[in-house]
Amino acid sequence: MSADLVALAYLVASVFFILALKGLSSPLSARRGNLFGMLGMTIAVATTLTITENWVLILGCIVVGGTIGAIVAKRVAMTAMPELVAFMHSLVGLAAVFIAIAAVNNPVSFGLPAVLPMGSKLELFLGTFIGAMTWSGSVIAFMKLSGRMSGAPVVFGGQHLLNLVLAVVMVGFGLWFFFSDTTNWTAFIVMTSIAFILGFLIIIPIGGADMPVVISMLNSYSGWAAAGIGFSLGNPMLIIAGSLVGSSGAILSYIMCKAMNRTLVSVIFGAFGSGTVEEEGANKTLGSIKSTTASDAAIMMNYASQVIIVPGYGLAVAQAQHVIHELEEMLIQKGVNVKYAIHPVAGRMPGHMNVLLAESNVEYSMLVEMDDINPQFNNADVVLVVGANDVVNPAAHNNPSSPIYGMPILDVEKAKHIIVNKRSMKAGYAGIENELFYSSKTSMLFGDAKAALTDLVSELKNM
Numbered sequence: 468m469s470a471d472l473v474a475l476a477y478l479v480a481s482v483f484f485i486l487a488l489k490g491l492s493s494p495l496s497a498r499r500g501n502l503f504g505m506l507g508m509t510i511a512v513a514t515t516l517t518i519t520e521n522w523v524l525i526l527g528c529i530v531v532g533g534t535i536g537a538i539v540a541k542r543v544a545m546t547a548m549p550e551l552v553a554f555m556h557s558l559v560g561l562a563a564v565f566i567a568i569a570a571v572n573n574p575v576s577f578g579l580p581a582v583l584p585m586g587s588k589l590e591l592f593l594g595t596f597i598g599a600m601t602w603s604g605s606v607i608a609f610m611k612l613s614g615r616m617s618g619a620p621v622v623f624g625g626q627h628l629l630n631l632v633l634a635v636v637m638v639g640f641g642l643w644f645f646f647s648d649t650t651n652w653t654a655f656i657v658m659t660s661i662a663f664i665l666g667f668l669i670i671i672p673i674g675g676a677d678m679p680v681v682i683s684m685l686n687s688y689s690g691w692a693a694a695g696i697g698f699s700l701g702n703p704m705l706i707i708a709g710s711l712v713g714s715s716g717a718i719l720s721y722i723m724c725k726a727m728n729r730t731l732v733s734v735i736f737g738a739f740g741s742g743t744v745e746e747e748g749a750n751k752t753l754g755s756i757k758s759t760t761a762s763d764a765a766i767m768m769n770y771a772s773q774v775i776i777v778p779g780y781g782l783a784v785a786q787a788q789h790v791i792h793e794l795e796e797m798l799i800q801k802g803v804n805v806k807y808a809i810h811p812v813a814g815r816m817p818g819h820m821n822v823l824l825a826e827s828n829v830e831y832s833m834l835v836e837m838d839d840i841n842p843q844f845n846n847a848d849v850v851l852v853v854g855a856n857d858v859v860n861p862a863a864h865n866n867p868s869s870p871i872y873g874m875p876i877l878d879v880e881k882a883k884h885i886i887v888n889k890r891s892m893k894a895g896y897a898g899i900e901n902e903l904f905y906s907s908k909t910s911m912l913f914g915d916a917k918a919a920l921t922d923l924v925s926e927l928k929n930m
Contacts, residue, residue: 474703476510476513476514477511477703477704477707479510480510480514480708481507481708481711483510484504484707486503486507487500487501487503487504487507488711488715490503497821511708512529514704515704539551547613548819549682549819550608550612552686553605553608553612553682553685554609556608556685556686556688557602557603557605557606557609558602559598559601559689560598560599560601560602560605560688560689560692562598563692563695563696564595564598564602566699566700567591567595567699570587570591570699570700571583571591571650571652571655577699578700578701582648582650583650585645585646588644588645590695590696590699591696591699592641592645592658593695594692594693594694594695594698594699595655595658595662595695596662597695598662598689599659599662599666600666601666603662603663603664603666603667604667604669604670604681604685604688605666605689606666606667607667608670608682608685620671620672620673621672629668630665630668633664633668634665636661637662640657640658640661641654679723679812679819680720680731683716683719683720684720684731685716686712686719687712687713687714687716687717687719687720688716689716690708690710690714690715690716691709693708693712694706694708694709694710695709696709722811723811754905755905756892756904756905756909757907757909758910758913759910759912760912761923762926763910764851764886764910764912764923764926765923765926765927765930766926766930767849767886768798768803768849768851768927769798769801769803769927769930771803771848771849771884772804773803773804773843773846773847773849774798774804774805774806774850774851775805775806775840775843775844775849775851775879776791776795776805776808777808777810777813777850777851777853777855777859778791778807778820778823778853778854778855779813779820779853779855780819781855781890781916782820782853782916783814783819783820783823783854784854784916785915785916785917785918787853787916787917787920788823788824788826788827790920791827792824792828792829794924794927795833797927797928798927801927801930806840806843807820807824807834807835808835808837808844808877808879809834809837809840810855810858810876811836811837813855821834837875837876837877840877841877841878844877844879844880847882847883848883848884849882849884849886850879850884850886851886851888852887853888854888854889854916856894857874857895857899857901858876859876859879859880860876860895860899860902861876861902861903861906862899862900862901863875863876864876865902869899870899871899879903880902880903880908882908884910885903885909886910887903887904887909887910887911887912888912888913888916888919888920889904889911889912889913890914890915890916891913892904
């Protein structure tokens with residue numbers, strides 16, 4: 468394939484990638500966006516195969532990797548999707564590191580001069596340390612999300628100072644590598660090793676409440692790592708795709724931080740979520756709770772004019788999305804106005820609740836974002852909270868000492884009646900008691916979300 472045709476094909480692929488991002492900006496067009504992304508990647512891979520002499524080997528690797536990825540993705544439950552995403556990010560970062568090592572070892576095979584110019588060294592330095600930090604940071608995120616490591620922040624004295632010293636030392640060895648007349652493997656290896664360590668140290672102080680931001684941030688890192696390697700290899704497709712992923716991930720991270728009333732810097736350096744997790748039932752100063760039954764909850768919802776459903780991670784854990792859709796349809800048949808209130812950081816990854824409810828064919832028009840739904844809670848007869856915790860905690864408004872103070876929340880406490888479904892009184896990711904559970908307007912419906920919602924549906928059928 469001629470150079471002009473290659474450039475044209477890469478341009479077409481880039482357009483598809485841009486269309487993919489645009490499509491993913493809305494649940495209504497998300498599937499179309501994914502399709503555009505797959506088409507763009509197919510064009511990019513096919514084009515690359517035409518300009519390489521090792522296409523058989525590369526194609527074989529694609530088949531092996533694609534098969535493994537497809538099998539893993541198919542077996543992963545919806546609740547485990549966040550850790551799968553984190554794991555995939557780690558592989559992108561590690562791939563960038565391996566490509567950089569190969570380029571430093573044999574630059575001629577990548578179309579580079581035998582003695583690397585300073586520009587190439589800088590690009591390889593950036594791609595290497597960003598990729599290394601992405602890999603190690605994503606591993607920690609994966610372990611925290613999958614329960615293989617405690618979600619509580621890991622903090623110790625002098626942590627930020629240590630990170631700063633390591634960063635300075637890493638940059639110092641990077642400069643040594645940069646200004647060396649020959650390939651300085653010592654500087655390169657030490658620089659890469661420190662980057663791996665920094666990735667671990669930056670992510671371990673971040674608590675579970677910040678994991679949605681961490682995932683989007685690591686997504687951004689993986690994109691910039693790919694772009695950096697793209698510059699080194701002179702591959703415009705890697706540069707464009709990496710830049711799109713990096714910039715969109717950074718924007719998403721900013722949006723997530725804004726939704727949590729945090730700064731991106733505070734999240735990166737572990738300033739948020741460092742409080743100790745309260746033990747189950749440890750805080751008894753908020754008052755008493757009032758429990759209810761499926762029968763009483765069904766009666767309350769049956770005679771309501773407007774019901775707002777607030778889905779949370781507990782809904783995903785119980786795989787109860789189909790049952791809640793059945794409940795929603797039954798209420799609508801009875802003349803009840805039903806809406807879903809979606810908080811930007813509900814669940815364990817951006818858009819988690821949207822994807823979960825879309826799986827059960829809930830109409831997108833019924834999913835209402837936080838800013839639009841909050842004024843409607845005053846008129847809601849009943850709010851059903853299913854497995855959500857921190858995103859409905861009034862402490863964000865009422866308690867300046869709370870670690871979530873200032874975080875925008877769903878104003879559930881303004882509704883006339885509130886039904887909260889939880890398995891226990893255990894604290895959420897932020898590790899604090901939820902004031903909403905002790906409100907006089909709140910009734911607690913304890914139990915697994917799927918079982919509780921099934922009982923609600925059964926009771927409503929008999930009314």
